[in-house]
Amino acid sequence: MIYVLNGPNLGRLGTREPEIYGSTSYADVVALCEKTAAKLGVEVEVKQTDAEFEMIGWLHRAADEGAHVALNPAAWTHYNIAIRDACAMLRGKLIEVHISNVHQREEFRHKSVISAVADGVIMGLGIDGYRLALEHLAQVGDRA
Numbered sequence: 616m617i618y619v620l621n622g623p624n625l626g627r628l629g630t631r632e633p634e635i636y637g638s639t640s641y642a643d644v645v646a647l648c649e650k651t652a653a654k655l656g657v658e659v660e661v662k663q664t665d666a667e668f669e670m671i672g673w674l675h676r677a678a679d680e681g682a683h684v685a686l687n688p689a690a691w692t693h694y695n696i697a698i699r700d701a702c703a704m705l706r707g708k709l710i711e712v713h714i715s716n717v718h719q720r721e722e723f724r725h726k727s728v729i730s731a732v733a734d735g736v737i738m739g740l741g742i743d744g745y746r747l748a749l750e751h752l753a754q755v756g757d758r759a
């Protein structure tokens with residue numbers, strides 16, 4: 616199983632600041648991930664939450680399973696040490712995904728507390744970043 620986990624406000628994609636995040640909805644992100652996974656012959660679970668404790672629970676489960684994770688931590692990226700600590704427990708690969716290029720945006724978005732514990736980071740490519748993350752994680756396979 617590969618987990619695609621999304622943090623706060625990403626459930627509102629499509630209507631949320633479309634000039635930054637595009638007009639594709641969160642449902643489109645789920646559909647893209649599921650279509651990509653089917654093509655690659657891997658199982659994917661795509662989830663979104665606005666609640667920190669829920670995200671931490673999902674990361675613990677992924678850690679226990681040794682599963683790979685593509686994570687868009689959204690605003691948590693920039694300050695949430697509890698999410699980072701949960702990411703540090705993962706035994707599978709972790710790809711940090713951002714729809715926008717955070718380095719073209721406000722200074723407070725330039726810092727990620729997650730990147731140091733991620734294997735790779737994909738940003739600025741819109742929702743295609745999720746497809747690219749899945750392509751990578753699928754070809755890594757079970758080798759963590």
Ligand code: DQA
Pocket residue numbers: 623624625687688689690691692712713714715716717724
């Ligand atoms: C984001 C970038 C973050 O700075 C922001 O808080 C988000 C989305 C992105 O996908 O571009 O919610 O992670």
